[in-house]
Amino acid sequence: MTMEGGINNNCSSSSSNEGKPPNPLTFTAAHSNNFFLRHPSLVRTRIADEPFGPILNPEDCKPEFVPLLRSGAWADMGSRGSMEDVYICADSFVHDYGGKNPVEGPGAFYAVFDGHGGKHAADFACHHLPRFIFEDDDFPMEIERVIASAFAQTDTAFAEACTSDANLASGTTALAALVMGRSLVVANAGDCRAVLCRRGKAIEMSRDHKPICVIERQRIEDSGGYVDDGYLNGQLNVARAIGDWHMEGLKKQDGGPLSCEPEFMTTRLTEEDEFLIIGCDGIWDVFMSQNAVDFARRKLQEHNDPVLCSKELVNEALKRKSGDNLSAVVVCFQSQPPPNLVVPRERRVQRSVSAEGLKELQGFLDGLEM
Template sequence: MGSSSLVVANAGDCRAVLCRRGKAIEMSRDHKPGCFGEKERIEASGGYVYDGYLNGQLNVARALGDWHLEGLKSIDGGPLSGEPELMSTRLTEEDEFLIIGCDGIWDVFMSQNAVDFARRRLQEHNNPVMCSKDLVDEALKRKSGDNLSVVVVCFQKQPPSNLVVPRGRVHRSISAEGLKELQGFLDTLKD
């Protein structure tokens, strides 16, 4: 792979997640009305956030559509912005794939969870189209109640390699109080 850049422009609640040697790197932020300074921008433009919704109507703070909703648009820039947020990174040999998905995917997958799932699928069949379908099917099994669209873009011809995880001793402990509480719970199961 030559020296390439990945640039993601996002306006809305879709998310782009890069897999860099198995690690999820979020390449966009979900534009929810109450997050990431969006609330301040909305209020400065004459809008408000009610119960997590922009002007009590819309669950996104930025969008390319939804201009038909009353009170959200204006010539000088209303509370609903169509201006995308840009994120970029230099791609390396460790960059395996990118997942771009709408909010229905991210309602049931954390970013790292989606990368882990997609990585296993790509190791099995190395087919980004099938992997996209696998993510949608899994989101349906997890009872996602929103739109489900996803695209997987692979940066390497070969499937992701198995990661070598250093094996060390894992120390786990439980407090005496926690152990007593657990024992009490187990004792109630015997009765």
């Protein structure tokens, strides 16, 4: 029912109560060839190369950490009447999408799409977003600009698809994570979340884009929208998403209160980084980030299987009464299970009593005897 190190299958069919969300390689939409329009409006930004400095000590001579990727995913419809989540779990984007990987080490792509108002937008984004990324001539040298452009192109292409077929009208949040060599890049638009486990500590690699968030509320109001009882324009409980062109007042060709622009977080992976959890908001409705890391870490120590770990995360969320569709992707960066963390004991402090103190104590005791 799930898949390890690959792209999930079944992209445009409805999901059963326990199983795989759809396969992006099988999704088609009417006149889809007309939708591959490059989006030139985004500013080009180049990620600067890290400067090389002198070797200061023998520690700098250690070989660089190279992640050994193992991944798995699991999904469940939960208490909802239909399944609107989709995920991608590709340990090699060169193999699955033909993208260039000029760095040594792995080149992987993982994503979760949480649909709302139907599954069409999630299926569409699952199919088109990675292709817009990996077919861009500037990938991976201008990676953030390329990914941001791909989000915008996917959004525009879906708007065109909806004009041809009104039944496609829907929306989806989107979170994508790329591993290239030792670099982890996370792009998020919506309320899915990515959490990195760094030696047992939860490091949030994305921010939930809720309308009530101060930053998002300000952006919404600056764009002519408003937040009513926690909902964007009283209609939607996320502040960023792909699609939703059918909802009045949320999107315009030149912008709007509902943004598809992703927010980026990047980090350099080291030997302390153990695994990454990517999940839809149904997971995070019942798990705090550190709680999820603690739970997953214990499970990986037991069996070291990212597929089984993702299934256990989903099942635990069901036990905790999550009321949403559930999808989780677990990406391990090392071949060994997470090590036991040894908490260093506090050094014992030897205390002594001075001769003067002993004399005073003896005098006190002699007084008691009298």
